[in-house]
Amino acid sequence: MAKKQTIFFNNQPRIISSYSIAGPKEKYSVFAPYFDLVLKNDLWDCSSYEMTERKMLEHVIFNAIERAKLSPQDIDALICGDLLNQIISSSFAARKFDVTYIGLFGACSTMAESLAVGACLVDGGYFDKVACATASHFSSVERQFRMPLELGTQRPPTAQWTVTGGGCSIVSNKGVGPKITVATFGKVADYNVTDANNMGAAMAPAAMSTLLAHFENTKTTPDDYDLIVSGDLGKLGAEILVDLMEYHGYKLGQNYMDCGHCIYTNGQHTFMGGSGCGCSALMLNSYLIQKIREKEYKKVLFMATGALLSTTSSFQGESIPSIAHAIVIEN
Amino acid sequence: MNKNERNERYNAYVESKIPKTHNFPSLLYAFLIGGLICVLGQTIKDSLLAIFDTMTPQDAGTWALIGLIFLASLLTGLGVFDDxxxxxxxxxxxxxxxxxxxxxxxxxxxKKEGIIFGMCSKMFIVAGPVIVNGVVASIIVGLVYLIIGAF
Structure with missing residues (x-):
């Protein structure tokens, strides 16, 4: 059943298994004990950072499947995306698996987008089991979107740090695990923010738009959720979102957290916090899913936000369009 | 409220929320480290002049520049310079x-994209504009000098 942007799942597909991977900087995160694998060095025996990102993606997909006691042949579709041009990490990782592949680009919103699309396909009865995955690597993303790594420049105070990490969830119509009950797909929002070093401000309006649509369509309020999680708005973006929601009459209180804001510690000089596909993927597939399984959080609204810019568009002075997708996970 | 008005209000609001750079510590560090580099350059130049009797101050200055360029490239390669x-x-x-x-x-x-299409062609992506503007500026200054000199 659908209501404008929101889809209510009748059969409530389940997340039967998940796996996460993190880079060496993320080792110092307070959530590090929940990560399944932490890399010792950021190249991971590969010859380029692009290959490392691909290997990370292959690793999470393979291990999530294995953890569900399945083999890649049992998976009906692989739904994944990443940040690199032409989503090469996802497509190249898909070569390793003899599985139907659906590539997505939702920038940093990919984790929520792939889970929402995957849940739709499973709920509709078209597929039995799908793998939803994404990953990002600080060094590959940084060299594509910004300056060479070793360039000795200062980052502006609004900058965020791309998370080296990734995650994969297996969504199935059978089995045990938390259920995906509702998904709200976002609309592109553009409030004419042009600063590519201030992603939080660019993405906050998209997050607001999705949250408003979600609360309205599901007739819920922020208090109905044990936890409302946003992807990588960062410290500034999260503050802006709280203000925007308050302006529209919804109060995001203690039950609101932003993955980007809390993934790094203060001493790591990441300024506004983490960003990238891997940020929300890592947090969802480690800490959050475990807490949902343990029923510490029974109903979680997971929303990932993405800034849909390219280097070409930002050099041509275009503003940054953004998107946010949300899903409700219950146990 | 139309879209332009909304965007303007939003951007003004964002501007007020952005944390500001702390000017004083930034300036102090820039002054101290920048000054230290200058002292190092001067030390190289003065030492060369003191050691080699035949060296001209101009040559010594060139060697000081070469020394600083080498050191910066080395530190870049070691991954320290960006820190x-x-x-x-x-x-x-x-x-x-x-x-x-x-x-x-x-x-x-x-380097990963190959020697020719990677390293050689991308080497100047940051420094290129500096070189272009430097050359253009020197042409303009040269022309002005030529015209003034003619009178």
Whole structure:
């Protein structure tokens, strides 16, 4: 059943298994004990950072499947995306698996987008089991979107740090695990923010738009959720979102957290916090899913936000369009 | 409220929320580290002049520049320069060390795409505009000098 942007799942597909991977900087995160694998060095025996990102993606997909006691042949579709041009990490990782592949680009919103699309396909009865995955690597993303790594420049105070990490969830119509009950797909929002070093401000309006649509369509309020999680708005973006929601009459209180804001510690000089596909993927597939399984959080609204810019568009002075997708996970 | 008005209001609001750079510590670090680099350059020049009797001050200055360029490239290759630059800011960018770093860092970065299409062609992505503007400015100054000299 659908209501404008929101889809209510009748059969409530389940997340039967998940796996996460993190880079060496993320080792110092307070959530590090929940990560399944932490890399010792950021190249991971590969010859380029692009290959490392691909290997990370292959690793999470393979291990999530294995953890569900399945083999890649049992998976009906692989739904994944990443940040690199032409989503090469996802497509190249898909070569390793003899599985139907659906590539997505939702920038940093990919984790929520792939889970929402995957849940739709499973709920509709078209597929039995799908793998939803994404990953990002600080060094590959940084060299594509910004300056060479070793360039000795200062980052502006609004900058965020791309998370080296990734995650994969297996969504199935059978089995045990938390259920995906509702998904709200976002609309592109553009409030004419042009600063590519201030992603939080660019993405906050998209997050607001999705949250408003979600609360309205599901007739819920922020208090109905044990936890409302946003992807990588960062410290500034999260503050802006709280203000925007308050302006529209919804109060995001203690039950609101932003993955980007809390993934790094203060001493790591990441300024506004983490960003990238891997940020929300890592947090969802480690800490959050475990807490949902343990029923510490029974109903979680997971929303990932993405800034849909390219280097070409930002050099041509275009503003940054953004998107946010949300899903409700219950146990 | 129309869209333009909404966007303007939003951007003004964002501007008020952005944390500001702390000017005093930034300036202090830039001054200290930038000054230190200048002292190092001067030390190289003066030492060369003191050691070699035949060396002209101009040659000694050139050697000092070569020394600083080498040092900055070496530190870039060792992966230390960006850490210093993150603290020093303009202190390391403005002296010739910044120019050296701006060529060495993309050269390192794009080595993976091959020697010709990677390293050689991408080497000047940061330094290129500086060179272009430097050449254009020198042409303009040269023309002005030529015209004034003719009278």
């Amino acid at each position: 210093i630059g993150a603290i020093a800011g303009a202190g390391t960018i403005v002296p010739i060390t910044g120019f050296s770093n701006s060529i060495a860092s993309p050269a390192l970065e794009f």
